[in-house]
Amino acid sequence: xxxxxxxLRPRAxxxxxxxxxEPTIDLRSLPGSSLRAQVDEEVVTPSxxxxxxxxxxxxxxWKKKHLVAAYALxxxxxxxxxxxxxxTAVFQPYVMxxxxxxxxxxxxxxxxxIVGGLTRxxxxxxxxxxxxxxxxxxxxxxxxLGLAMMAACNNVKTFTAAxxxxxxxxxGMDYILAVFVADTSSLSKRGLMFAFLTSPWLMxxxxxxxxxxxxxxxxxxxxxxxxxxxxxxxxxxxxxxIAPLCALPLFALMYWQYKQAVKAGLIPIYEHGRSKMExxxxxxxxxxxxxxxxxxxxxxxxxxxxxxxxxxxxxxxxAMVIGLIVLGACLLVTFALWERxxxxxxxxxxxxxxxxxxxxxxxxxxxxxxSFYLWNGMFISFLQVVAGQTITQATYIGNxxxxxxxxxxxxxxxxxxxTGRFKWQSLYFGVPITIIGAGFMIRFRQPDVxxxxxxxxxxxxxxxxxxxxxxxxxxVMSASTHQYVAVLLAQLFTxxxxxxxxxxxxxxxxxxxxxxxxxxxxxxxxxxxxxDAIYSDLTKQLAYELGSPxxxxxxxxxxxxxxxxxxxxVVVLCLMFPCVMMWRSRDIRDFKQVxxxxx
Numbered sequence: 001x002x003x004x005x006x007x008l009r010p011r012a013x014x015x016x017x018x019x020x021x022e023p024t025i026d027l028r029s030l031p032g033s034s035l036r037a038q039v040d041e042e043v044v045t046p047s048x049x050x051x052x053x054x055x056x057x058x059x060x061x062w063k064k065k066h067l068v069a070a071y072a073l074x075x076x077x078x079x080x081x082x083x084x085x086x087x088t089a090v091f092q093p094y095v096m097x098x099x100x101x102x103x104x105x106x107x108x109x110x111x112x113x114i115v116g117g118l119t120r121x122x123x124x125x126x127x128x129x130x131x132x133x134x135x136x137x138x139x140x141x142x143x144x145l146g147l148a149m150m151a152a153c154n155n156v157k158t159f160t161a162a163x164x165x166x167x168x169x170x171x172g173m174d175y176i177l178a179v180f181v182a183d184t185s186s187l188s189k190r191g192l193m194f195a196f197l198t199s200p201w202l203m204x205x206x207x208x209x210x211x212x213x214x215x216x217x218x219x220x221x222x223x224x225x226x227x228x229x230x231x232x233x234x235x236x237x238x239x240x241x242i243a244p245l246c247a248l249p250l251f252a253l254m255y256w257q258y259k260q261a262v263k264a265g266l267i268p269i270y271e272h273g274r275s276k277m278e279x280x281x282x283x284x285x286x287x288x289x290x291x292x293x294x295x296x297x298x299x300x301x302x303x304x305x306x307x308x309x310x311x312x313x314x315x316x317x318x319a320m321v322i323g324l325i326v327l328g329a330c331l332l333v334t335f336a337l338w339e340r341x342x343x344x345x346x347x348x349x350x351x352x353x354x355x356x357x358x359x360x361x362x363x364x365x366x367x368x369x370x371s372f373y374l375w376n377g378m379f380i381s382f383l384q385v386v387a388g389q390t391i392t393q394a395t396y397i398g399n400x401x402x403x404x405x406x407x408x409x410x411x412x413x414x415x416x417x418x419t420g421r422f423k424w425q426s427l428y429f430g431v432p433i434t435i436i437g438a439g440f441m442i443r444f445r446q447p448d449v450x451x452x453x454x455x456x457x458x459x460x461x462x463x464x465x466x467x468x469x470x471x472x473x474x475x476v477m478s479a480s481t482h483q484y485v486a487v488l489l490a491q492l493f494t495x496x497x498x499x500x501x502x503x504x505x506x507x508x509x510x511x512x513x514x515x516x517x518x519x520x521x522x523x524x525x526x527x528x529x530x531x532d533a534i535y536s537d538l539t540k541q542l543a544y545e546l547g548s549p550x551x552x553x554x555x556x557x558x559x560x561x562x563x564x565x566x567x568x569x570v571v572v573l574c575l576m577f578p579c580v581m582m583w584r585s586r587d588i589r590d591f592k593q594v595x596x597x598x599x
Contacts, residue, residue, distance in 0.1 A: 044266065044595075048483045049286065051128040051135075055183045056482070056595050057266035058257045066257060067184060067599070071196070073250035074177055079200035080246045081170060084147075084239045086201075086208025086402075087215070088166075090395055091232040093381055094216060097538045098232075099156050111160060113504060114303050116167030117497020118296050120175050124490035125287045125347070127176060132183070133255040136176045140247045143169025147240035151233045173247065175493055179486045180254075185599040187478060188420055188589045191470040192413030193599055199410070201402040209395025216391065288347045294335035295347070299498060302328025306505040348487055352480055356582045358488065361476040364426075364579040365492055366499035368468055371438065371569040372401075372461075373503030375562060378511060382562065385541050386447045386555045387454060397455060404462025405469065412470045420589035422471040422478075426580045430471065434464030435573045442566045447555035468576075475583050482593045510564050518557035524549050 044056045127135035146166025153159040177197060185193040215235040261267050274282060284290075305321040305328075312318035339346050339353070352358055383394035416422050437460030444453040476492050477485055516535050523531060527550050533540045534554060544551035 049128040051131045057261035061261045082200045082204040087212045090212035112163035112167040113501040116171040119168045120490040124487045139172030144244045151237035187591045191416040195409035195413040198406040201406040205399035205403045209392040213391045298331030355479045357475045357479040360579045360582040361472040362495040365496040369496045369499035370503040373500040374569045375565045386558045400458035401462045405466040408466030420587035422474045423583045423585045426471045430467030431576045437461035439570045445562045514561040518560040522553035522556045
């Protein structure tokens with residue numbers, strides 16, 4: 001462990017240059033380098049932070065077979081985490097129903113989404129300063145802890161806390177894998193490599209539903225829906241063992257290649273002569289700790305009221321809600337001023353905050369995820385209760401977005417590789433088809449609609465998502481040099497997480513304010529005494545037979561509650577047009593951003 005985190009020891013950086021400059025070190029002159037005759041003009045960038053220097057040196061020490069092995073292990077990790085996420089999505093409504101709080105399903109996802117999303121911001125600096133392998137190891141720990149806590153939870157509070165740890169680890173691992181792909185691929189091929197990274201969803205989407213059903217074992221016993229399988233606890237517990245075991249080989253390869261670069265003398269080591277307190281100050285500056293504190297606290301405080309307002313007597317008019325929103329906005333403004341005028345080392349160069357590719361991509365991701373999570377939180381329940389699908393069937397349909405998005409991203413990435421362009425695919429195809437798919441769901445949310453129409457809508461949304469995700473990632477990375485790719489990706493993923501968190505919050509607000517009222521309106525008088533049980537328990541909803549007065553009333557209540565969600569989603573999606581229009585249209589085929597042996 002001491003050797004693993006050896007990069008934590010204080011170490012000076014070379015003088016920081018601007019993002020447009022790339023001063024170089026001739027690796028042939030470095031003592032102990034075994035690659036002096038091979039490296040030619042390949043160099044590390046001394047203006048970059050140690051973690052970036054380390055990965056640049058690593059790509060110059062390994063051979064093609066090591067790169068192939070790394071990508072194979074990445075695929076294995078991505079497969080396991082995709083399977084785990086697919087099953088977790090199915091388990092969650094039943095976990096909440098176990099505690100008789102099914103209607104809080106979306107609520108329990110808000111805090112983990114916010115914390116898990118914001119964690120990428122400091123993680124970007126951590127892997128830039130300490131290294132990719134070290135950050136990956138920490139995220140494995142968070143993921144394992146979260147899964148173990150979910151398996152052992154005895155109440156919703158513990159489950160929500162476990163979700164926080166789980167999503168910190170899950171989002172962190174996904175993020176580091178994305179950064180690693182960016183580190184080891186040219187910009188023109190990166191869209192295709194990101195598509196490769198998500199390709200396991202093409203397989204896991206078909207098996208996660210049946211596996212989740214096997215663990216749950218939902219059967220009708222004496223007229224009631226009862227879980228007779230191993231249970232969701234065993235599901236979480238098994239993955240708490242499998243996930244770290246599958247991730248450790250990739251970590252071992254990453255760390256071994258890093259040590260090879262150290263032995264080759266390709267990673268510059270600088271003597272500093274600082275005291276412990278001076279080293280603490282130094283790292284606080286390198287991490288832009290004060291700026292990160294302002295940024296993370298600003299986002300958290302700003303987003304929190306959207307979850308709390310429904311519990312306040314005056315809603316959004318509550319003094320606490322207004323105060324938190326204003327405080328969050330002030331913290332974000334203070335962050336911008338600090339980065340512009342006060343930060344010795346900025347989180348990002350100030351000019352990148354104003355770059356139109358960066359602004360457009362971040363806003364596009366935020367809007368897309370906001371719209372998606374407006375309706376997605378209750379979609380699996382809708383498919384079972386309203387559309388009459390089994391758990392397996394509902395999971396298949398719910399995974400159409402993942403399958404279609406991943407499958408379609410492959411030709412989108414190939415098209416970017418061929419043409420070097422990424423703007424027009426989003427503007428003329430990705431955005432319009434997403435709006436059309438969401439718009440059709442306003443009509444097809446009804447219980448009397450053939451399931452084929454719902455599937456069609458999901459396919460359209462998936463095609464749009466597969467186009468937009470690849471192009472917005474390419475757009476944001478084309479704005480800078482390799483030195484800032486990790487931070488730009490962290491910022492992009494954070495905006496998407498924030499959009500998703502706000503979308504879930506708005507979804508919960510709509511659901512809690514409409515569903516129970518609709519139930520009381522539609523339920524027969526003989527069933528009004530069960531309204532609280534129906535409202536809070538998915539298995540109770542499914543206990544009513546299809547076509548029965550009680551089931552028809554529940555289906556009508558679902559349709560009423562989902563209507564404003566889909567209308568709001570379509571309205572918000574229209575804002576994606578100006579986001580894409582502000583991108584620069586450029587040919588990225590000759591854009592050199594990485595060094596060494598890369599894809």
